[in-house]
Amino acid sequence: MELLLGDGDTFVHTIPFWTYAAEQWKSLRAPFWTPLIFGGYPFFAEPQASVFHPLKLLFLLFSPLAAVNLTILLYYSLAAFSMFLLAREEGLTPEASFLAGMSFAFCGFMIGHQGTTMILMTAASFPLLFYVLRRAVRSASYPTVLGGAGVVILLVMGGHPQLFFYALFYSLFYVAYLLFFVASSGQRGFFLRTVIAIYGLGALLSAFQLLPTCELMSHSTRRQMNWEMFSSGSLPPPSLLVSMISTRMTGIFPNEGSEAMLDVGLLVLLLAGLGWWLSPGKNTRFWTFLLIFGSILYLGNTTVLYRWMFWVPGYNLFRVPTRNGVAIDLALALLAGYGVNAIQRRGAASRPTRWIVLLSIPVIYYVCFYRMEERIFEKLWNAAAAHGDVLPWNLETVRLQLVPLLPLLLVMLAGMLLISYFLMKGGGGRQVALLVVVVVFTHFWEYRGWLFAAPAEEVRQTLNSPLNLFKNEGSFRIAFGSPYNWTAFIEKYPSDWHRRYVSIGGPNVNMLQGVASISGFAPLVPREYARLAGDMTTSGTVDWRFFSSTALNLLNVKYVLAPRGSLSFPEEAFSSLQILSSSDEIVVYRNPNTFGLFWGVRRVEQTSQDQFWTRLQDPRIDFSQVALFNDPEPVPRQEFVLPRRIEARYEGGNKLLVTAETEGPAFLASSHPYYPGWFAWIDGNRTRIFQVNGIFAGLLVPTAGTHTIVLRYIPVSFWLGIIAGIVSLMAFWAISRKDLLRFKGDGCPRG
Numbered sequence: 001m002e003l004l005l006g007d008g009d010t011f012v013h014t015i016p017f018w019t020y021a022a023e024q025w026k027s028l029r030a031p032f033w034t035p036l037i038f039g040g041y042p043f044f045a046e047p048q049a050s051v052f053h054p055l056k057l058l059f060l061l062f063s064p065l066a067a068v069n070l071t072i073l074l075y076y077s078l079a080a081f082s083m084f085l086l087a088r089e090e091g092l093t094p095e096a097s098f099l100a101g102m103s104f105a106f107c108g109f110m111i112g113h114q115g116t117t118m119i120l121m122t123a124a125s126f127p128l129l130f131y132v133l134r135r136a137v138r139s140a141s142y143p144t145v146l147g148g149a150g151v152v153i154l155l156v157m158g159g160h161p162q163l164f165f166y167a168l169f170y171s172l173f174y175v176a177y178l179l180f181f182v183a184s185s186g187q188r189g190f191f192l193r194t195v196i197a198i199y200g201l202g203a204l205l206s207a208f209q210l211l212p213t214c215e216l217m218s219h220s221t222r223r224q225m226n227w228e229m230f231s232s233g234s235l236p237p238p239s240l241l242v243s244m245i246s247t248r249m250t251g252i253f254p255n256e257g258s259e260a261m262l263d264v265g266l267l268v269l270l271l272a273g274l275g276w277w278l279s280p281g282k283n284t285r286f287w288t289f290l291l292i293f294g295s296i297l298y299l300g301n302t303t304v305l306y307r308w309m310f311w312v313p314g315y316n317l318f319r320v321p322t323r324n325g326v327a328i329d330l331a332l333a334l335l336a337g338y339g340v341n342a343i344q345r346r347g348a349a350s351r352p353t354r355w356i357v358l359l360s361i362p363v364i365y366y367v368c369f370y371r372m373e374e375r376i377f378e379k380l381w382n383a384a385a386a387h388g389d390v391l392p393w394n395l396e397t398v399r400l401q402l403v404p405l406l407p408l409l410l411v412m413l414a415g416m417l418l419i420s421y422f423l424m425k426g427g428g429g430r431q432v433a434l435l436v437v438v439v440v441f442t443h444f445w446e447y448r449g450w451l452f453a454a455p456a457e458e459v460r461q462t463l464n465s466p467l468n469l470f471k472n473e474g475s476f477r478i479a480f481g482s483p484y485n486w487t488a489f490i491e492k493y494p495s496d497w498h499r500r501y502v503s504i505g506g507p508n509v510n511m512l513q514g515v516a517s518i519s520g521f522a523p524l525v526p527r528e529y530a531r532l533a534g535d536m537t538t539s540g541t542v543d544w545r546f547f548s549s550t551a552l553n554l555l556n557v558k559y560v561l562a563p564r565g566s567l568s569f570p571e572e573a574f575s576s577l578q579i580l581s582s583s584d585e586i587v588v589y590r591n592p593n594t595f596g597l598f599w600g601v602r603r604v605e606q607t608s609q610d611q612f613w614t615r616l617q618d619p620r621i622d623f624s625q626v627a628l629f630n631d632p633e634p635v636p637r638q639e640f641v642l643p644r645r646i647e648a649r650y651e652g653g654n655k656l657l658v659t660a661e662t663e664g665p666a667f668l669a670s671s672h673p674y675y676p677g678w679f680a681w682i683d684g685n686r687t688r689i690f691q692v693n694g695i696f697a698g699l700l701v702p703t704a705g706t707h708t709i710v711l712r713y714i715p716v717s718f719w720l721g722i723i724a725g726i727v728s729l730m731a732f733w734a735i736s737r738k739d740l741l742r743f744k745g746d747g748c749p750r751g
Contacts, residue, residue: 072114079124080105083333086131090283090334092341095433099440100337103268106444107329108243112261122158122167123326125151129171130330133195137183140190141743142736145197152202156209162318163326168199169315170290170327177286193741204728208721215676215717225317227301230310233259233320234300236393243325244269244332246373252380254390259322262298262329265443266369268336270416271436274423275338284338287331294327340436344428357426358435361419365439368415372408379405476594477555477671481547481562481569544573550616550623553595554693556671560589595624598658598670598699600643604629604692612694627669627698631690635700640667643701658699658709666701668709669693677715682707 080101087097104110104127113119132148155164175195183191203210235243235254242249243262264272272291276284296305300321310316383401384391391397426432546552547560547569560577562568563586577589602625607615609630615621621628629635645661646668656672674691680699681687689711692698701707735741 072120075121075124076105076110079110079127082125082127082131083330086127086134087334087337089131089134090337092337093344093433095430095437096337096339096341096344099271099340099433099437100333102437102441102444103264103336104329104333107333108261108263109325109329111263112258118159119163119323122155122160122163125154125158126163126167126326126330129155129167130174132198133171133174133178136194136198137178137187137191140187140194142732142741145194145201145741146732148194148198149202149205152199153206156202156206161213162320162323165314165318166324166326170294173290173293174286177289181282181285190743197741201728201732205725206721207724208718211717211721211724212677212715215715225319227310229319230316231301231306231319231321233322234302234306235260235298235322236302237299238393240295240298244328246377249377249380252377252384252391253393259320260325262325264329264332264336265440266373266412266416267365267419267436267440267443268332270419271337271339271440272332272335273339274420275335275340275342278342278424279338284335287334287338290327291331291335294324294331297324298322298328336440340433343423343426343436344430344433346424346428354426354429354431357422357432360422361435362439364415364418364422365442368411368418370442372412372415376405376408476558476597479547479552479555479557479560481560481574481589544569547573548576550621552591553593554623554671554696556594556597558591558594560591562587562589595669595671596646597648597672598646598660598668599624600640600646600660600662600666601625601627601669602640602642603627604635604638604640604667604698606634609691609694616694623669623693627667627692628694629690629692629698630694631692631698633688633690635667635690637665640665642666643668655713656711658711659706660701660709661706662701662704664704668699668701670697670699672697672711674698677713677717678711679714680709680711682709 082101083104084097084101087100088094092100105124110120110123113123128151129148132144132151136144136148155167158164179188179191239253239260240262242253243260244264245266246263276288296303297309298321300306306321380391380401391401423432423436559580560574562574564584568587574587574589576593577591580588580590582588604627607628607630612628612630615628641662641664643660643662643666646658648656648658648670651657658668660666660668669692674689674695674697678689678697679686680689682699682701687699687709690698690700697711699709701709
């Protein structure tokens with residue numbers, strides 16, 4: 001079984017669907033080096049496509065959902081540890097470093113993207129690259145180069161090219177800062193050589209993933225992007241501040257749901273301000289720049305700078321500007337660490353004063369922050385509900401909704417001033433720092449229910465999911481009949497979100513596949529796939545006419561799952577489908593006209609790929625009997641006999657097995673993508689894969705009889721990447737043996 005998600009490009013990439021642990025393990029049985037091919041389509045952006053994804057190991061030891069939960073915890077831990085190392089390398093105290101690590105690990109960006117595991121995994125390694133670069137200033141050595149290359153590999157294998165690119169993009173600014181403001185004149189040459197070696201060796205060692213991804217890009221919607229796609233998801237400036245203060249405000253004002261979340265809480269914002277104010281300017285200079293620069297890019301097309309960024313090669317391949325929020329949260333977490341660090345280094349106060357501080361801060365936080373935030377949220381929630389939509393950022397909203405909140409906001413401001421006073425009055429020492437860590441943690445503790453794929457009771461509910469209706473039915477696809485990316489749709493109350501999420505088997509669909517939405521690089525699907533499902537080239541509303549079109553059959557969509565309520569299309573969108581089951585949460589439709597994974601046709605007609613799109617709308621063409629031949633090489637004949645029997649199934653991620661019994665020459669059309677890297681054999685003899693029906697694979701069976709057809713994905717780019725990695729590792733070993741980079745053995749650059 002395969003899954004076809006319903007949101008923009010997500011609608012048109014396929015994923016093997018696993019219902020139970022045994023089935024999931026079978027799907028992971030491909031050789032360890034093989035990038036998994038989802039639904040016959042080589043999709044390198046998803047985490048399971050990462051060669052060393054920990055799910056593969058954890059599935060051996062735990063149940064699937066437990067494995068996913070452990071994976072999420074692993075990457076939250078990695079995020080905290082990465083930031084802790086960076087803060088320590090910046091010279092912060094252990095307590096300040098711990099607060100920085102915790103603030104980054106549980107910031108809004110990480111919480112909001114935990115459903116999209118490849119973003120979570122790549123973002124978790126984000127601080128590690130800055131740590132390695134910072135360390136390279138004082139340790140220009142071969143171990144530093146090797147460790148830095150390992151970090152680059154970790155970022156690549158996280159599986160999200162957009163976050164990987166952002167890590168490189170922002171780290172280059174850090175390199176320039178370290179080169180001109182931190183490294184001494186005698187260190188700069190060694191540091192620069194180390195940095196070049198880190199990036200170069202890391203790219204070569206991860207080429208087995210980078211090269212196939214670049215190959216797929218050239219055939220995808222992400223080959224180039226127009227301004228509308230590039231700026232999709234831009235936010236008005238007030239949304240930036242609201243997103244940083246509280247996740248609970250998500251949905252009250254214009255935002256992008258989980259994509260916009262930056263929530264670090266008011267206390268972390270306060271500590272970040274103190275860090276900027278109390279620390280020496282040169283220490284926080286770069287992180288202040290990163291905060292400002294990332295914030296400008298986060299706002300997207302509301303700023304002139306983002307318009308200029310459209311012309312920056314590489315950066316202009318990615319949409320959703322709010323994903324620059326990873327840099328904002330990184331900067332805020334480190335500045336907050338600097339704040340605690342500065343407070344600790346102040347002169348120690350007397351014991352009575354310190355006790356007053358220790359007792360006062362939690363009380364002020366609860367009264368002025370926690371309670372006020374709850375009251376503000378309730379008032380805005382009611383206002384948004386009465387408005388019938390989100391509250392717009394305009395003068396009317398300010399006058400009617402925000403001005404009445406001024407007394408509450410003044411209480412919060414007074415609380416911020418009081419806590420600032422007590423923190424500076426309390427002075428140095430570990431006790432005040434530990435208290436701040438505990439108080440900050442209480443803010444993140446509010447969102448503990450968001451940290452897992454699903455709690456135990458929801459796992460049990462999932463076993464009764466409507467998706468289990470389709471167990472062991474062979475190879476087909478399921479579509480989500482929703483104009484939204486609703487499996488990751490964030491309700492204002494997490495309990496409602498989880499209820500909707502679990503009722504459709506969200507932990508199975510979303511977490512185990514590592515997909516919540518289009519993913520930063522889901523447009524690696526062929527460009528024309530998006531077009532087939534309704535002219536979509538980026539995330540957005542799917543064309544509802546898709547559900548009554550020939551495209552539904554060509555894509556082998558057998559079932560459509562439509563949530564009830566505001567997340568679904570109107571019922572008339574599914575008028576051509578049959579209702580299989582219905583509940584308060586979801587309606588399951590069956591498509592009675594699907595063609596299957598492979599089917600035989602009586603006739604092929606030569607046509608260009610452009611003509612296919614016109615003829616697709618012709619109701620006189622029966623695609624169960626006719627295939628439109630788009631291949632430049634002509635087919636030997638036009639008329640064929642229909643096979644007596646066809647059986648087709650995917651075996652693992654990179655193999656497709658077809659058995660065809662025919663009484664004469666036959667031609668097989670399919671819903672399997674025509675894509676570079678796929679090869680076919682009939683009865684052990686290599687055969688050509690033809691391009692039919694615009695974007696699909698076709699096979700010619702030349703003789704009568706029962707034939708076994710095998711299709712395998714063997715990308716040349718993958719093997720080139722393997723060779724490049726091996727050669728580069730050997731070259732690095734030779735360079736280190738000969739000391740060609742002229743590093744000292746103790747890791748310190750020559751003076």
